[in-house]
Amino acid sequence: MASQEENRISRIKDRLLKAVDSWTDPLAIFLNIFLTLFYYLYDVFYVVPQMLGTTGNAVHFVVTTWIVYNILGNLRACSKTKSSVDTLPPELMQPAKGEEHLWHSCEKCQRTVPPRSWHCKVCNICILKRDHHCSFVANCVGHNNHRYFMWFAFYATLGSTIALVENLLFALRNKISVLSLFSFNGLLLAEYLHRGSVNMALEVQVRLVFYVNICAVLFPGLLFFQQIFLIRRNAVMHNSSDRTYDLGCWKNFAQVLGRRHFWTFLSPSIKSPLPNDGTQWQSKHNV
Template structure:
């Protein structure tokens, strides 16, 4: 639906409300948002966080860290701390957060940055789309609460055929309803990511504070050296602080 919202908003709805300058600005902003949505989505899908990405010499624990590694019965190999097996990917994932069917990949150490920004831009872009979609609906005398009153429209249309354009009524309500879902779902994912990264935890165990080293270091381990500059583009290179096998923990009092 991202492509639909982009095309519908930029080329159909916006020209009804703005002049050339406003259309140009909206086109540039909308294109930048769509680029970040699809760019981060593709990067999250293509970036692998499996332990198989590590060279053989890194698949051996450092002296004194042997107790932190564990043996995976499925892979039949010893894997680094915070690495867990994914039944879908059929491999152990470095700092496995969760498997996301939406992006078709496991979210882990190497691609969590892309998933976080994908969910943010998807929610933000859907929010902007909702703004112009609700303006379009209002112009057609359809208001926010009218999404719940389609039965009233059908009643009047049954009693007096031709009162409403049913195609327009159904279409606008469907777009607004799906638009709300397109805001809520990625917004929930983004807030969940912020919460877990803030604690340096993972989605399947958000209460774990073992690796919580403070906001700055926690986000640096996900976003890399350039940190929040990665917000601007998925193509910004931002090397991560380590290879995903050695994790600094704190003593929990």
């Protein structure tokens, strides 16, 4: 009876999780795209032209366009690229001779799966070298799309940081103290006592854009540095302390970035075949 009750509760939790993720994933994708395009257009066509000359505007436009291309390109690639066990060709759906002991059984999928593969309750399938399910890309981050997720987090952090600096300079240029959360109360009082003494529309606009911008730096920044920490160890998020597959910094990054290594920094369209198929993993014990 106890076991049946636990199974019933587990099924209810799974249904609730799927119901929540059915709208959180699309919402998170929309938020990513909206904020990226908003800050790109806001800074390129409104903020920067008021602070730089023609040459500066042109250079800024080229650099930020390249950054936005990489943000959205890596986001799309990470979202569209699947790392599920089902992506394996039929001949790799079963362990090679002598490696049967390395595979394990998944009760949900009802089959044996390769080492480092784990079941995702949201995707409802086992993922090759599963790191985590990320709502911001509406997909599981695993063997085939880990590279895109890392560069997406990097470029989102870089672009947001550049925008934050520009928005801070723009605020200072307009004598708006965005660094003091309490100064806004004083401005409200001054506007109440002396009507028209403060440009409230500009004040609210600059402050709102700046504070959201801070969040847009912190979230992808934390993700990026966490990924660097994990990739450096050749570990994954759900087991970050595992050093079994640590082959050294260069080889660890090659497992994620592929044969072209850090050249993938330039564009998500660069082809960079991975060194393995996601079923066989070299450990530091058998190097």
